[in-house]
Amino acid sequence: MTIQRLYDLPNCKLVLEGYSADQRPVLSALMSAECHFKGKGQPLTGGLEFFESLVRAVSSYAQEFLSGVPSPLDRGGKSGLVEIRKIRGDLHRLTFEEPMETPTETQENVPSGRSIDLTTVLLRQRI
């Protein structure tokens, strides 16, 4: 059974699509995830790796925001496809490195990514 979950907030929307392995409506396998920010153009999209990376980056950054102590991810670890960095006290940059499925000669080693600057209020809506 295919399931779509929609988490809609005033400035941000998260759409998850997957299917349930049993009768209960539990999204047990994720197929795609979309993250929309109001006024920030096309949504960020990806699969499980993107979604897990988004959750990890947001959670880690939220903790860092509150404590002021750099998260373990910033101390040399790699968070994955999504990273969030502080630009100044009230501005935060989310960067998304889109994975390339089959790099061709022209695409080789050319990073394909996007960065979105979020205010604290926008970022909080992702948490």
Add this chain to the structure above:
Amino acid sequence: MELEKAPEPSSSSAPSILDNLPDIAISNSGCPRRSRIQIDLLLLAIEALYLGSGEYMLKLTKDLGLEAIVPNRVALWRIRSTNPLRRNNQRSPLTLQEAKALTIIACYLAKRLTAQVRKLLLDYQQLRLKQLPVENHLQLSFYLERFRAHFRSRMNPRRTAVMAYNSDEKLNELGLELLGKLLFCTGTAGMQRLWISLFDGEVV
């Protein structure tokens, strides 16, 4: 006169709401300095946002069953005054249960004030974009004015950490930073995040 420290209630008799926050290993001298400063400053920001918050904090302690830890106004003042920056700093330690009670109170109040905090931060963004001073915004300048007044009347100006906030601009910056933190406390796991953040990076 040194008062005898009240024994910490055993975990079995502790209010169950405290179980929402995990126990953290702390030294015998109680919660670390940064935790004591941070939680008191967040409550100070709440007081500047919401005029009746002092009374409401006491009401919350009753509603949430925290009376065993914060029985009255004096106890609340004593616990908050473990903040080493306070003029009337209490040298007694801040116990884990007391810190949990303050965290819970701060997060309940922050949730209640979510709309107001969000609006002030959004309006502040607009002011920045237009390069206008905060004084142009009535509610924001009221908040910052009250925050500065609370900070100056309660913090000890001879402490180095307090001297760092020797201008209106620096105190405004602190007040705005605390607003951002309060907004993060209102998230789904905001209370747990705030609690853990008070001890992040501390070595026991």
